[in-house]
Amino acid sequence: MGRLLDIQGLTRRFGGVTAVVSLDLHVDEGELVSVIGPNGAGKTTSFNLISGLDRADAGSIRFNGRAIERMRPEAIAALGLARTFQHGRVFANLSVEDNVLIGAHTRLRAARPGWPVFGPIAELALALLRPPAVAREDRALRAEVREILTLFGDRLSNRLDHPAYSLSYANRRRVEIARALALRPRLLLLDEPTAGMNPTETAEMQGLIASLKARGTTILLIEHKLEMVMQLSDRVYVLDDGAKIAEGSPHSVRNDPAVIEAYLGHSDLGGAEPAALETPTSGSRAWA
């Protein structure tokens, strides 16, 4: 079992606020590791740093042995890292099928030519001429998308050509996960995959994540629903105020006094209403 993700001393400051403080974290191949902590603990910031959307002020991130802390998100994705977003970022006007196909972009041979100027021209030419190899690749990918979508039963399979904006919230989250899987990730970052889902949908998502784990997918998970974290995780990291306050097996973390003090102290362990911790700060209009 190799060390797939190895983070050391990761630090990120926003003005006077330090969102992440010298964080050490690692994920081994085949593991499912969870990151928990109250809102503002720095979980999503860490995900943004790992996936290249944000730059760390200090620290190193190694993915599969390569330093990625200075790489751009598109390059990191090409190395086999896929992520979902906390509030969901599906492509609203694209169909379910196209959304998931975008996930396979880094594997697309038709989009491969990388030389400056001539690369894009070659890509354009391949797209317009569509030689048999390109057409074959396209058919194979579409078949693969259908296969990925069967993971969600018939919730998405019979909505292939529906635009994403027409889907329910839970279905949009599922499309996001399908899109991430289409990348065939070596490491999958899931940022609160069950946020906003009802208990049935949550249980379904938990089943799905468990089956991904059983298939050997390496997963780094941010989640507020602690019962789920306890059941799924091999190891758990607990963050508070940007710093790691505990790590270890679900069992040891659950009983760690620092964790109970910082996090579980002001919420029910595995409570039925963890969503209350997770009030989205999206717009004031809802209260206007």
Place this chain on the structure above:
Amino acid sequence: MSSFIDYTINGLVIGNIYALLAVGLALIFGVANLINFAHGSVYTLGAYIGWAAITFLHTPLPATMGLVFVACAGVGVLIERIGLRPLQGRARIAPLLATIGISFVLDQIVQLVFSPNPRAVPNDLPDWRLNIGGGSIGALDLLIAAIGLVSAGLLFAFLRFTRLGFAVRATAQDREAAQQMGVDVDTVNSAVFAIASALGGLSGLLVGMYYNHIDPGMSFQATLKGIVAVVIGGVGNVPGAIVGSLMLGLIESYGIALFGTTYRNLFAFVLLIGFLLWLPNGLFGGRAVLSTEPLTGSFIAPSRPLRVPPWAVWALAGAAFALPLATGAPYLLQTLTNAWLAAMLALSLTLISGTTGQISFGQAGLLAIGGYASALLVIDLGAPTVVSIPVAGLIASALGTLLVFPAFRLRGHYIAIATLAIGEIVSLTILNWESLTGGAMGISGIPPISLLGQEIYSARAVYWLCLAVVVGLALLQTRLLSSHLGRTLRAVREDEIAARSYGIRIDRYKALAFAFGGFGAGVSGAIAAHLYSYINHQTFDSQLSLLALTMVILGGMGNVLGAILGAVALVGLPELFRVTAEYRILIYGIALLLLIRFRPQGLLGAV
């Protein structure tokens, strides 16, 4: 030395006039997050109202200024009511497009009421000049300086000490919070538009008096100058806008002294691009303009495109090809030929702005590059037109992509402004690069297109040629959209962050869209050059870019068939119904306003 002082004084006076314009733009951007493209039209309107008052009512200067101030304030309130308030909560580009529609309408009304002829604005100021250090200052210079200082002072006092001014500042800082605290945001918007427009109108009047010349065509340049000044000072920053204006005035004035008048606007736009790229927050920073908030420039309303069955499309194309067999009426065929040329432009723009979400206000620059390239290839190098036209398309594609490439990191409104400036820079470069382009004289005697040794000049042949090119480009574009590039470009439009996280190199695909679109636009410009036989730097002006955008919105952003339909509707129909040229722009403006308000997804639906 004396001339240096004169140029300085001149620069400061012009800067003061720009400041009156720019302060309004900055105020409006501050509270409404909107670049008001109708601002220059209010300025022109102010100039004409002043001219009419002086000429017909013989009002003394203070009364004229008061009248202009009040009338333009009223127009400002109307603009806010029509262009902004109904569009709240829409894509951020929607109100911006609405102000473009309003500017079309206002400009056209001015032209219809006052005639397109330039006018002289008389003033009853004393004729003395004060000599200082070899330069001289006239009464008008002092008046303009005084008005600039007084209005800046009043504005400061208003913002600082009045309740409404307080509300304006609160709204500018955080609109939603202000609203929740009980600030009536609509009233604030209204007040800001009134003040901004009143100052803009005053600026127009002063310019008219300063140059003793006004014409209805001056509004667009005025808007652009205001925008440049605002960007220099930091968008939304009122004191910054004043400093930016004075700087712009001085730089222009010294520039003219060193290089000549035709370079004047080139400085402004090069400055604009420079600031957008390297100092996007302007000299004084102020607000973090390029925030991480997803500001997509796209204008795609969630909608299902209308599915037109393929047989219907082919039947339409067949009918279009068969038309010249049924009628030889040259007028009809020429009109439709113009529509096909416009359709090539609309196809290119719908890919860039619709599919890829990069709103471009400078698309006509690509026509100009294509037109000049083909004309020069044929005239200077003796190339046959069958070679020169596609090569011109490639040149437009390469040059256009190269020019916008640095602007790819800009988002939303800023890419629109950058493309606008690039379009203007292309036109001004053509004007000033005399050895290559003939400068202001343009190029005349461009030979007609010849195919297989046969010159194509009959209305029928030209019609068929252009239609065939349109069909060819449309087929290519459809094929592109059905490939992986189609979904990739649309993903770039929808969410750059998510796209990058899935390995999409944004710049590469934006460049691909501009390159593919640039080819079609270049070919359109090249064919047009050979059909017109004469082109100059104004043949393909920015109004054409905005018209193309209207076509694209009319047809449905990103919609290939829609782009062609939009071109036929906006170029062909007014011509066929013999709408006189004066009313045409009015119709475009009203069409744009109605579309944005009631059917933002266009006729066939955005894709």
